Amino acid sequence: MWSISRATILSLSTISLLCLVSAKSGFGEACDQSNTHLDTNTYNLVTDCDPTTYCASNGTCAYKGCRKDIYPFGYADYAFDQLPPMCPMGQFCPDEGDQCMPQQPVGGSCQKDRDNECALADDYKNLAGFLNTNGSICLNFTCYYANVTLGQTCITDNTAYTAYLDSGAAYAFIVSRDNCANGMYCDGTALQCMKMKRRGEACSGNKECLTYNCDENAKCGKAADEPIHPGAWQYVLVALGIVILVGGVMTGLWFFHRRSRKENQIRLEQYYNEQIAYRQSIMSMSHAKNSLLSLPPNTSQDVARSSLYRDDSGWTSATNDALLPPNMRRDSSSGWSDGDAPRDRMQRADSEVLLMPNDASNRDSRYMDAPEPRGGYRG
Ligand SMILES: *[C@@H]1O[C@H](CO)[C@@H](O)[C@H](O)[C@H]1NC(C)=O
Ligand SMILES: *[C@@H]1O[C@H](CO)[C@@H](O)[C@H](O)[C@H]1NC(C)=O
Ligand SMILES: *[C@@H]1O[C@H](CO)[C@@H](O)[C@H](O)[C@H]1NC(C)=O
Ligand SMILES: *[C@@H]1O[C@H](CO)[C@@H](O)[C@H](O)[C@H]1NC(C)=O
DSSP states (O other), rough: OOHHHHHOOOOOOOOHHHHHHTTTTTSBBBOOOGOOOOOOTTEEEEEEEEEEEEEEESSSSEESSSSSSSOTTTTTTOOGGGOOOOTTTEEOOTOOSOOOOOOBEEEEOOTTTGGGGOOOOOOOOHHHHTTSSEEEEEEEEEEEEEBTTTBBBBOEEEEHHHEEEETTEEEEEEEEOOOOOOOHHHHHHHOOOEEOOTTTSBBBSSSBBBBBBBOOOOOOOOTTOOOOOOOHHHHHHHHHHHHHHHHHHHHHHHHHHHHHHHHHHHHHHHHHHHHHHHHHHHHHHHHHHHHHHHTTTTHHHHHHHHHTTTTGSSOGGGGGGGSGGGOOOOOOGGGGTTTTTHHHHHHHHHHHHHHHHHOHHHHHHHHHHHOOOOOSSOO
16 A cells, blocks of 8 residues: 555656756756755655656766666657666666666665665565565665564664645555564564454554555454455346446337337328329220220120210229229228219219319319300310
């Protein structure tokens, strides 16, 4: 957890550093090594030189000879293969970044929180833990192994970082590190290694908890990286939500499609009725012509003429409902009897076949009293 908060603090300092970059010396410019120090809030190394250079012993800024981070700060304009090299195993790059140096044995000096400046223990794999680096730890600028066992004397290194609340108020965030072996912490007053506490036990600092989280109730809380385990009802709720959503979409689409399918069907029916009516009209005309031109032999002219106007002597579509297109069939209430006048019948039959308006009153005036063409073909 300290690494997280430290990263936050470092990023804060990065912002303030960015503001200072313009005031820093570039390559070859003068600098004073006595100005090199750790920032009191962030414990970041501060020099007179910009991020790509360090203050060399001859009093000028020189390009860095190594880097400690894979993606170091201040190299945004550089390609990855232009960066100064990382140091090989057994060596480290100091905060200044001048050159690689051999790792320090136990008791040797190291820079603030630079555990990897300390040499590995022989059994470093057993000592390695999440609060040290490969079993080595840098406390109070001195290298140690994290190998002190239960009840043995240990040393601690408390660092107070300045942290800020959302409101801007500052408070001290204390990170306490020690050289106790894994699963133990160095008690600040007894200075002895003690067993770490389980979840729910009382604590006074993160390092006392196996989860490295002493919550606001002074009890060991859950670890920062602990996965969330949703309850069974949450799975059921999510599944139900998915089913309802999918079902809703399906139903909506079905209704939508049903409506357009109905509209389409009505359109098709209208089209087919039109086509059938059209076809029947043509067939009626063709039949009428055939029946006129092929009268039975020995038919007198009067009979032939009357066949034009009489239902029983000639074919006409109007006499047969079944042959009419559906939208032109007479409904039963408007059926006509034999008592109808022949002329009227003919005209009604005509109207059916020729799709004329079936209005007796104005038909009479149109057919009977149609005005003679004026100044027509008489002279
Ligand atoms: C200062 O030292 C650096 C690193 O050793 C070197 O690169 C640079 O040329 C020196 N500058 C002068 C003025 O001697
Ligand atoms: C820690 O040990 C591993 C495995 O030997 C090695 O790859 C890694 O570089 C070591 N880390 C440091 C900081 O020395
Ligand atoms: C840190 O080390 C210095 C000597 O290097 C010593 O004087 C000082 O008491 C130590 N501080 C702690 C808190 O151990
Ligand atoms: C821890 O390592 C140091 C340095 O090797 C050694 O002197 C000390 O005895 C070790 N402590 C334990 C408890 O193994």
